[in-house]
Amino acid sequence: MAEQQQGKGMNPARRQFLTDTLRTACGVGLVALGLGLYSRNTRALPAEAIRPPGALAEEGFLGACIRCGLCVRDCPYDTLKLAKPGAPVALGTPYFTARDIPCEMCPEIPCVKACPTGALDPKLEKIEDSRMGLAVVIDQESCIAFQGLRCEVCFNVCPIRNKAITLEFRHNERTMKHAIFIPIVHSNACTGCGKCEKSCILEEAAIKVLPMHLAKGMLGRHYRLGWEEKREAGGALVTPDLPHQYNLPDGMRYEHGGRGLIQSPAPSGEVPSEPALEAIPRRGGGL
Amino acid sequence: MAAVGKNLNPGAEARAKKGWLRASQWLILRRLSQLTVLALFLVGPVAEWWIAKADQAVIVGERTAATRQDKGGTARAHQDSASAHKAVSTAAEDWWIVKGNMASSLTLGVLPLTDPYVLAQQIAAGHWPLTTALVGAGIVLVFYLLVGGRVYCSWVCPINMVTDAADWLRSKLGIKGGARFSRATRYWLLGATFLVAVVTGTIAWELVNPVTMVFRGLIFGMGLAWGVVGMIFLLDLFVSKRAWCGHLCPMGAFYSLLGAVSLLRVSAANRAKCDDCMDCFAVCPEQQVIKPALKGATKGLGPVILSGNCTNCGRCIDVCARDVFQFDIRSTNPPTPRVTQKREVLP
Numbered sequence: 001m002a003e004q005q006q007g008k009g010m011n012p013a014r015r016q017f018l019t020d021t022l023r024t025a026c027g028v029g030l031v032a033l034g035l036g037l038y039s040r041n042t043r044a045l046p047a048e049a050i051r052p053p054g055a056l057a058e059e060g061f062l063g064a065c066i067r068c069g070l071c072v073r074d075c076p077y078d079t080l081k082l083a084k085p086g087a088p089v090a091l092g093t094p095y096f097t098a099r100d101i102p103c104e105m106c107p108e109i110p111c112v113k114a115c116p117t118g119a120l121d122p123k124l125e126k127i128e129d130s131r132m133g134l135a136v137v138i139d140q141e142s143c144i145a146f147q148g149l150r151c152e153v154c155f156n157v158c159p160i161r162n163k164a165i166t167l168e169f170r171h172n173e174r175t176m177k178h179a180i181f182i183p184i185v186h187s188n189a190c191t192g193c194g195k196c197e198k199s200c201i202l203e204e205a206a207i208k209v210l211p212m213h214l215a216k217g218m219l220g221r222h223y224r225l226g227w228e229e230k231r232e233a234g235g236a237l238v239t240p241d242l243p244h245q246y247n248l249p250d251g252m253r254y255e256h257g258g259r260g261l262i263q264s265p266a267p268s269g270e271v272p273s274e275p276a277l278e279a280i281p282r283r284g285g286g287l
Numbered sequence: 288m289a290a291v292g293k294n295l296n297p298g299a300e301a302r303a304k305k306g307w308l309r310a311s312q313w314l315i316l317r318r319l320s321q322l323t324v325l326a327l328f329l330v331g332p333v334a335e336w337w338i339a340k341a342d343q344a345v346i347v348g349e350r351t352a353a354t355r356q357d358k359g360g361t362a363r364a365h366q367d368s369a370s371a372h373k374a375v376s377t378a379a380e381d382w383w384i385v386k387g388n389m390a391s392s393l394t395l396g397v398l399p400l401t402d403p404y405v406l407a408q409q410i411a412a413g414h415w416p417l418t419t420a421l422v423g424a425g426i427v428l429v430f431y432l433l434v435g436g437r438v439y440c441s442w443v444c445p446i447n448m449v450t451d452a453a454d455w456l457r458s459k460l461g462i463k464g465g466a467r468f469s470r471a472t473r474y475w476l477l478g479a480t481f482l483v484a485v486v487t488g489t490i491a492w493e494l495v496n497p498v499t500m501v502f503r504g505l506i507f508g509m510g511l512a513w514g515v516v517g518m519i520f521l522l523d524l525f526v527s528k529r530a531w532c533g534h535l536c537p538m539g540a541f542y543s544l545l546g547a548v549s550l551l552r553v554s555a556a557n558r559a560k561c562d563d564c565m566d567c568f569a570v571c572p573e574q575q576v577i578k579p580a581l582k583g584a585t586k587g588l589g590p591v592i593l594s595g596n597c598t599n600c601g602r603c604i605d606v607c608a609r610d611v612f613q614f615d616i617r618s619t620n621p622p623t624p625r626v627t628q629k630r631e632v633l634p
Contacts, residue, residue: 068401
């Protein structure tokens, strides 16, 4: 029987080889699948983990960072750390927790200079241009400034003082005689260094640095603010308003001063709109 | 029967004949090399930790003094502690020999070294690295092409000490059998790591790579990496002989590819003197590589071990009482007429 099977091409060595190859391929395939799924999970960077200055967007960063820790070594303030196994951040990648040690915003940006791969973008030349995240006054209910108490610690520790965080004065409706000093964060200046979050006096910070995609909203791409467009263009972009034209019976006219529709013919000195009206070519009976 | 008895204590004859030191010299050098590499990386962090600890009292003192001041004191206190911290870093700066880890490092502030395997994954993920990393990887590639690809495995990688220990204990306890993997599994895994990098656009293998995880852990803080060390030890001890380094590790597979063309090789130059004691087979982590070189004379095969899987660990040189093996250069292998030595399939 065995010889017959062999005669049919059932070479046991070949069979063994195929089985072994398939076995290995299946095992490795499973590992690869698990790895792929796991790598997708790790892209969800927790909101409290902030990447170093100049870090590429998370997806690009995970493709570029080789987890060498040179940025961590060149950080003079021990701000940066590498994710240990078990941390909720992709294994071995650098991050910091603002509430523990914020970024001191070194003007020479040693972490970016240390990066050998470009995961921290070398095009970042001024630390003020970095956008590690964005500070958000996330809990107005517990921020004591909103209670009318003087605090302003976040405003004062901000390295880009009075630009990234400004104070807005509001009337204190409770005492009816004091002002409320409300911290307002401006995304055009805030680097997300986290010094405000670090120094927030509350038990749990009311101002927190969040990743840009969580902190920012976005207008619809088609949306334009008329006044902005007008300012940029130096004039109205739509047809200038003409005085409204009425198709009224003879002898009637509309008086905008408040009298409305009136019957009497216009007073001799009050016909400036009439010539303009006549200048527009009429089509058919109406306008 | 005699051979089996001897293999329970491979190298005994060599130790008796050549003396303990000569019968263990490559093993000792290898351990020294592994520990030296680790030590070079650790000098900086340990010095920094030491100096910071010494200066801690100063920093705390300054901070409390500053916070006692009135308004604006908080900001100033922060600034003071920050500058004190910076001073500590500067003081420790002199102690840095090697910064970073095996993935990429900077030695003495000038020499960049980058793991070509990790860098290749980065390129597969779709990110072209900066020149620094490319130069670093080039230097490392040239180095291993000269001294043997898997010199990384046996002379540098810290996991090697774990798996060697597991194998030693395995033979001491007489554990046999277990799961059977093909030695080619590592090449499949190597391919899979690149495939996943391409598909996900991330360096996915580095999320789980035990080799880089442990090395990074030793320098930057282990976390749960001890668990991974333990798992690999148990895998090699109970599940399968030489499972990790000899069958699975894709990093080893990558360096095997370099080893297949690298210059420095082990050669069974005096194979005529072999008395079939099997000691070299007993200690070799990649047993399949020995036979073609040692026993291939009749088939027209040269004495140089050509397989890239050979780690150049030199243990066979140590344990051979007859000095059959020595380090040699690939080109000294006499040309082999028809039969190629490339394929030695042994599970």
